[in-house]
Amino acid sequence: MTGSAPSVAFGEGRRPESATQVTFEAFDGPLALLLSLIEARQLDVLTVPLGALADAYLDAMAGLGSERLPNVSAFVTVASQLILIKSRALLPRRDDGPPGVIDEEAPDPEAELRARLLVYRAHRDAGLALQERAIERVGLFRREPSAAHAAAMAGARAADPTPIDVAILVAALDGLARIAPPPDLPPEVVPRVITLSERAELIRAALAGADSVVLQELLRGVHDRVVVAVTFLALLELVKRREVVVEQDRPWGPIVARAVRGGPVADDAPIDESLESFR
């Protein structure tokens, strides 16, 4: 869990600065790695010569996997700082040099890196303290009656620490597969077919029992415009076949259909559904 887990081990008979085994996956950033190298040696961040850690850091970086590539630049930046610090430590310092030398005015890279390490360590430790507190207190809970009530009703509780046997899960899944009803087929949309013949038969049947039929009466209660249109077309078809005559006194008035008495016997030929005959 923690970034300072014993991920760094020492090689035998070597100076403590050079670690031989580093588990790199544990480190998210270069400062975390550098701090772990220091802590694994039980050195004080405030006093350790950071340049002495350059070799160990570079060893660790050599183990950098390709999956770490997006962060490589961050690690390389710190590596370059460590090398700079080490090289400065090796070279004689020009304490008595002439005044105004730029090097002396520039900020000390070791002090800067040390300060960054301290700030980083403080926040890392604060994060770990927060985690401890969260585990100890579990948390505060605000009033969420619906959620809390539903969860309690459902028998929700903290996760069971004992792992479930996979075989039990497989058996349960098997049982479920056996008792599961076949899925309901999605409802199929079937278009309602209204045919001229069907509507013509309706008109004929109505005329068989009465002298005259009013089209509006026949269509009373019908709201489907297709049905109305096809019925009207069927009526026209019957007129064309001289089976009925149609009268309408005024526009929008009742359309009265009468059977033609003594006219031609109803044609048995099916009414042309292609509507070609209306051309």
Place this chain on the structure above:
Amino acid sequence: MTDDEATPASDEVIEPPPIELTEAALEALLFVAERPLSRREIAGVAGVDRATVDARLGDLEVSLRARGLRLVSVGERVELATAPEAGPLVARYVGADAVRLSPAALETLAIVAYRQPVTKSAVERIRGVDSDYTIRTLVHRRLVVELGRSDAPGRPFLYGTGFDFLERFGMTSLDELPLLDVDVAARLAEEGGDATLAD
């Protein structure tokens, strides 16, 4: 629902008569609210001034210390939540478990919590590594919230923490954050808000 109906719009001419904001009434209001209320909202509902609300909230906060509830506050807003000591029992009832984060998420969260409002680049400067994914994950889990945008070039987002962070880590306000390492705290104090606008 009822809050909204009872809250008079600022430009409304007819205001309902003020109701005396007793400590008990305030407690009842927060109990029913089921969400954080702003101090202004409470003042509006009761028809009293801000100073009265602040005073009653102070009284309530003190009274609640002996009870199983606490007053949790984030900036302007306050809510009632269970006391930290009651956490384990309530957690067992609702089936909750303590939040557990990776080391990377924890240190990022700590930086945001202690240094808010803070930009992503300031977080990355402290961690020394790209933190985009970590911050996005924390925002997704509502442990980190976007507070707005910085005036720095590019107007980067400013991040902070809200009620969810306090609740999950068992705190009633940011004042309860454990102290940072003394030396570093002093250094941060010297730097002031510098790091939030850095880079």
